[in-house]
Amino acid sequence: MARTIAIGLQDFQKIRTKDTFYIDKTGFIREWWETKDDVTLITRPRRFGKTLTMSMAEQFFSIKYTDHGALFDGLDIWQHEEFQKLQGTFPVISLTFANVKERTFPMTKQRIGQIITDLYNKHEFLLDAHFLTDEEEKFFRSVTMDMDETIATMAIHKMSDFLSRYYEKKVIILLDEYDTPMQEAYVNGYWEELTSFMRNMFNATFKTNPYLERALLTGITRVSKESIFSDLKNLKVITTTSSRYASAFGFxxxxxxxxxxxxxxxxxxxxxxxxxxxxxxxxxxxxxxxxxxxxxxxxRKPGPYWTNTSGNSLIGELIQGSSRQVKESFEELLTGGTIKTEIDEQIVYNQLDLDENAIWSLLLASGYLRVKNCEITGQEYGEWKQVYELQITNFEVRIMFRKMVQGWFHPASSSYNDFIKALLQDDIKAMNLFMNRVALTTFSFFDSGQKASGHSEPERFYHGFVLGLIVELAENYHITSNRESGFGRYDVLLEPKKSSLDAMIFEFKVQDTEEEKELSDTVIAALNQIDEKQYASALIDKGIPEKHIRKYGFAFKGKEVLIGRK
Structure with a gap:
């Protein structure tokens, strides 16, 4: 009989004692232990079993579970006699930062202080063991949720000292979701304060800690070494592109x-x-x-279970406010294509707004993109670099991205839907009415400029708008943008999948007041460009009659839009 499915259980002991559904991943314990790495950081997307793995590791190694070998009976790790002898023989410090999601640095420091205080409270028996000095007892009692930064950054180091002397054995430290506070610090604007605090804590815990046997950290991203792991030379980092532990997380x-x-x-x-x-x-x-x-x-039915869980807001904000180049690449991904980019797996959160490649690195680490291919280039110049070909991971993620784009237009969803209907019906008057409502509501949402120049066109708005078209019309149209055709490039082309539908070409232009007195002049210029550059040739070559090709010119002046038809 199949075991009961238990949703959300992340405690290894509960899963084993309740005999619920479980896929044996205990082989990870042997694989990790035999590497003999001092400090290991493993990054995997959320909901990939990181917390369950940490629970499993704690209950295997911790002295608190000395008499719990039955938890592992029948599993892979228990087939190895030397590991049976290892079970329950180490003092273990197990912490998680999964719930450290505060809005300010003082609140975050206090929340971490509370986690460390809980650790000390669980080990109050050390105060009764009469082996701590007066100064050590004073330090022990000074650990509170409001302790000063010096005590907080040294607290785990000191607990390692106390436990190793009490049990006469070095400690294993487990830290789950180490990077959750980092993400919150980036979103809420206290990155520099938090990284300074975390750097001091991590150096004391993992670098200058003679009482440490092994340490294991998990997270979603590899936060840059310069941010919090400076001078931590004994750190082994395992990212999603690493071969080690490839099957230990996920099914x-x-x-x-x-x-x-x-x-x-x-x-x-x-x-x-x-x-x-x-x-x-x-x-x-x-x-x-x-x-x-x-x-x-x-x-017993499909659904976007993983992508409906929390954690997508940062991704949406980054893409929504990104440049034209990022949105164009995202268009390519949404239409089933791939993009090629350099990837730096060391995420520098405070550079996400400046380094566009960092967005793709974050999407890859988060599991929303997958590596299709990897090329090493530049070898002949002695400056080799890795270029990754990336694509959307699977259908579930594609659904998430579609919902994300639809959410961008939520403030103007009624007008946007009415615009789509008017477009399909070729109702220019209604298109203008509803498009102006959409632009008025969402223009600033995409952080676009208002002047006619290469650097300040409202590109972010209309490329966000194009992404919306892709999401809403992809079932009936192949939608491309900025592709070569004839003697130039069109902005958006809608190629119908059914012969009963018309094809469409959109040309976007921002009014140049020196050349065009009225917005209607800008519309005419946009329509003329479609003909002059022979953008329709791409459709005609595929057998679509010219009479079934609609041409639209979109003219922008600030938040005002005028659409013309040819």
């Missing part, structure tokens, strides 16, 4: 197919593959998101 296709078989869903493997396959870790290209699979087994 492999073999594991998914076995689960479907057990739950009587073997005939659904193609559906599951379409929705959820696509994650690539190192050389493994058959990884599935555990959260989606577990929910599919429970609900």
């Amino acid at each position: 492999t296709e073999e594991e998914v197919l076995s689960a479907l078989e057990k739950y009587g869903l073997a005939d659904k493997k193609d559906e599951v593959k379409h929705w959820y396959d696509g994650f690539v870790f190192g050389g493994r290209s058959d990884i599935y998101n555990p959260w989606s699979i577990i929910n599919y087994l429970d609900e």
Whole structure:
């Protein structure tokens, strides 16, 4: 009989004692331990079993679980006698920053202080052991949620000292979701303050800690070494492009197919593959998101389970306010294409607004993009670099992105939907009415400029608008933008998938008041450019009659829009 599906269980002991659905990942313990790395940082997208892995590691190594070997009976790790002897033999410090999501630095420091205080409260028995000096007892009692920064940054280091002396054995430190405070600091504007605090804490905990046996950190991103890991030379970083531990997080296709078989869903493997396959870790290209699979087994139908969980707001904000180049690349991804870019897996959060490649790095680390191919270039010049070809991970992620774009137009959703209807009906009057309402509501949302120059055109607005078209009309049209055609480039082209529909060409122009006195003159200039550059040739070459090709000129002046038709 198939085990009960339990949604959201992240405690290894509960899963084992309640005999709920579990895919054996205990092989990770042996693989990690045998590397002999001092400090290991593993990054994986959210909901990929990081917290469960940390719970498993704690309950395997911790002295608190000395008599709990039965938890691992029958699992991979228990097939190795030397690891049976290792179970329950180390003092373990286990912490998580998963819930450190405060709006200010003082609140964040206090929240971390509370987590450390809880750690000390759980070890109050050390005060009764009569081996701490008077100064050490004083330090122990000074650890509170409002402690000063010097005490807070040294507290884990000092607890390592106390535990190693008490048990006469060095400690293992586990820190889950280490980068959650980093993301919140970036979003809420206290990055510099927090990184200084975290750098001091991490150096004391992981660099200058003679009481440390091993340490394991998990997170979504690899925050740059310069930010918080400076001079931490004993740090081994495992990202999504690393081959080590490739199958330790997430489910492999073999594991998914076995689960479907057990739950009587073997005939659904193609559906599951379409929705959820696509994650690539190192050389493994058959990884599935555990959260989606577990929910599919429970609900017995597909849905955007993983992408409906929290954590997408930062991604949406970055793309929404990004440059024309980023939005064009995002258009390519939404239409099923790929992009090529350099990737720096060291995320520098305070550079996300400045370095466009950092956005793709973050999307890759978060699991929304996958590596299709990787090329090494520039070798002949001695300055080699890795260029990644990226694509949207799977159908579930594509749905998330579509909802994200639709959300951009939510303040003007009624007018936007009415504009789409008017466009399909070729109702110019209604198109102008509703397009101006959309622009008035959402123009500043895309942080666009208002002058007719190469650097300040309202590109962010109309490229966001194009993304909206792709999302709303992709079922009936192939939509491309800024592609070569004839003797120039058109802004947007809608090629119908059905012969009963008209093709469309959009040309966008910002009014140049020196050349065009009225906005209507700008419309005429846009329409003339469509003909002069022979943009329709791309459609005519595919057999679409010219009479079934609509040409629209969009003229912009600040938040005012005028649309003309030819």
